[in-house]
Amino acid sequence: MSNTKAWELLSAHFDAKDVKSFNGAKPGKPERWLSYVEDETVMDRLDEVIGAGNWNVDVEAVDVPHSIVKVTLGIRWPESQAFLTYSDYGYPTNGEQGEGMKEAVSDGIRRTARMAGIARYVYAGEVKASPSGRSPSPSPSQPRPAAPSSGSGAAPSDDDFDMADVDADDHCPKHHVKWYGDAEKGYYHKQEGEFWPNGKQKWCRKADLEKQG
Numbered sequence: 001m002s003n004t005k006a007w008e009l010l011s012a013h014f015d016a017k018d019v020k021s022f023n024g025a026k027p028g029k030p031e032r033w034l035s036y037v038e039d040e041t042v043m044d045r046l047d048e049v050i051g052a053g054n055w056n057v058d059v060e061a062v063d064v065p066h067s068i069v070k071v072t073l074g075i076r077w078p079e080s081q082a083f084l085t086y087s088d089y090g091y092p093t094n095g096e097q098g099e100g101m102k103e104a105v106s107d108g109i110r111r112t113a114r115m116a117g118i119a120r121y122v123y124a125g126e127v128k129a130s131p132s133g134r135s136p137s138p139s140p141s142q143p144r145p146a147a148p149s150s151g152s153g154a155a156p157s158d159d160d161f162d163m164a165d166v167d168a169d170d171h172c173p174k175h176h177v178k179w180y181g182d183a184e185k186g187y188y189h190k191q192e193g194e195f196w197p198n199g200k201q202k203w204c205r206k207a208d209l210e211k212q213g
Contacts, residue, residue: 001078009049011117014041019122022093035122039106042113050075057112059105067092067100071108075116086115088192111192115176124178172204179206 018041021033046055054076062070072087090108092100114120121127171178172189179187187206194202 003077003079006049006078007117010045011120013121014045014119019119019127035127036110037119037122039109042109042118045118046075046113050078054078057109059108061101062089064101067104069101069104069108071105071112073109073112073116086112088112088115172206172209174209175204 014037018037019035020038021035023031023033056074058072058074060070060072062068069090070087071090072085074083074085076083088108088111090104090106090111092103093107110119114123175189175191177189179189188203191202191204
């Protein structure tokens, strides 16, 4: 199998029943339903396409009190036989009510698998989350939210973009994920797992990368 074919199979859409939803709103905020796939679904896809024994997952605890882990997914691509690794951070998803470290590992597997194409379309907002947790439907076009004015140099806050409702342009050449925003006011994406010392989310700004180039 060619690497290109493997990528196509890894990034193929899942059955609607395999795409779940959860309310990702912060306390006191309106409901914000987001879509995801279970980590077991990710692993099944890897077994089907890459084959058992040709991928693995390594977990490193980076902040035990807050149950934050670094997950590294290794994949042996079938044609080239190159063994490549992809890393991202995982976080607990149910607060004090859940099993923090276990949830963080599952979250990290899902996040890291996006780098290999698995369910990337889900997290890019191409499906509309369903409060029932099942059968999300294609997301209709939504009005573009306000973004920082051009030239301000300010990064958006977590609440500036609903990542499921914003039009995407192309991909960030540095992080290989989709930009969000619009041509008039700029393109951005979250730097997953990256935060400023004050705890604020880091964002990557397309205009800044173009200036560096």
